[in-house]
Structure formats: C-alpha cells, structure tokens
Amino acid sequence: MLATELIYDYFGVMSDRCNFPQLLAGHGVRPTPVRLAVLEILGEAEQALRTGEILKRLRTRRRVNKVTIYRILEDFTARGILRKVSLDDRAAHFELACEHHPPHPHFQCLTCREVQCLDPVPLSRMWAEIQGPLGNRADRIDIRVAGQCHKCREGQ
Ligand SMILES: [Zn+2]
Numbered sequence: 001m002l003a004t005e006l007i008y009d010y011f012g013v014m015s016d017r018c019n020f021p022q023l024l025a026g027h028g029v030r031p032t033p034v035r036l037a038v039l040e041i042l043g044e045a046e047q048a049l050r051t052g053e054i055l056k057r058l059r060t061r062r063r064v065n066k067v068t069i070y071r072i073l074e075d076f077t078a079r080g081i082l083r084k085v086s087l088d089d090r091a092a093h094f095e096l097a098c099e100h101h102p103p104h105p106h107f108q109c110l111t112c113r114e115v116q117c118l119d120p121v122p123l124s125r126m127w128a129e130i131q132g133p134l135g136n137r138a139d140r141i142d143i144r145v146a147g148q149c150h151k152c153r154e155g156q
C-alpha cells in the first residue's frame with residue numbers, strides 16, 4: 001500500500017467520532033456522565049492534555065471533584081482506554097488509546113510544555129513490524145521529540 005493511501009485511511013478513521021458508551025462497555029466500565037465527559041474532552045482535543053487542562057475544560061460543563069478525575073484518568077489508563085504520554089516528570093498528558101487513535105510520536109515544547117500529536121503513519125507501520133516477525137510482544141511504543149513550538153517561537 002502506498003503511504004498516501006495510509007494517510008487517507010488514517011484521516012478517514014479519525015473523522016469518525018468514537019462511540020464512548022460502547023468503548024466503556026467494551027472495557028466493563030459503567031458510562032457515567034463524568035466518565036463520558038472526560039472522553040469527550042479528550043476526543044475533541046487535537047493534542048494530549050494534562051490533568052489540569054482536562055479539569056479546567058470539565059469545569060466549564062459540570063461540577064467535578066479533582067480526586068474523582070485523577071482516579072478516572074488512572075483507571076482508564078490502566079484499562080487501556082487512555083494512553084498516558086509522559087514526556088517529563090512534571091505532568092502526565094493523556095489521550096485516547098482506542099482503535100481510532102493508534103500510537104504515534106509526540107512533540108513537546110520545552111517552553112510552554114504543550115504536547116502535540118505527530119503523524120502516526122510511519123510509526124504504525126513500525127509498530128506492526130515490531131509486533132510481528134520475532135514473536136515479541138510489544139505493549140507500548142514511545143517516540144518523543146522535544147523542542148520549541150511555533151507559538152513560542154513567534155513570541156520571541
Ligand atoms: Zn475511538
């Protein structure tokens with residue numbers, strides 16, 4: 001398959017909204033309004049979000065307890081619903097880990113700490129190869145690129 005076909009495939013899948021109640025049911029988790037709101041916020045975000053940012057966005061919609069949200073994020077990560085993108089020890093960033101969001105490399109700005117999701121295509125292929133020939137079981141893959149984002153560069 002040509003690389004361009006893969007890219008179109010990927011964006012085709014991305015444009016479909018995830019079915020969050022179904023996703024939770026598949027993991028044996030009861031779809032409460034708060035749990036669904038966490039997934040919706042991450043589904044709408046174009047980048048991995050840190051806990052504080054998830055909380056801030058949740059609070060525009062409903063009253064939420066910080067500890068509850070921490071617990072939901074850790075529980076979802078342990079179940080493989082979310083992926084924790086840890087680029088440094090300061091703050092974990094979270095993103096959806098469902099079939100529509102395959103593993104991909106990340107870029108972190110060392111000035112504002114924002115984490116951007118990068119094109120997953122070459123990594124997906126690498127992932128498939130890592131899983132395959134040698135009989136290895138790969139559980140996760142992390143590729144991190146650090147630098148300064150365009151917004152911070154313009155602000156200089
Ligand atoms: Zn999905």
Ligand SMILES: [Zn+2]
Nearest residue numbers: 109112149152
């Ligand atoms: Zn920046």
Ligand SMILES: [Zn+2]
Nearest residue numbers: 048095116117
């Ligand atoms: Zn990402």
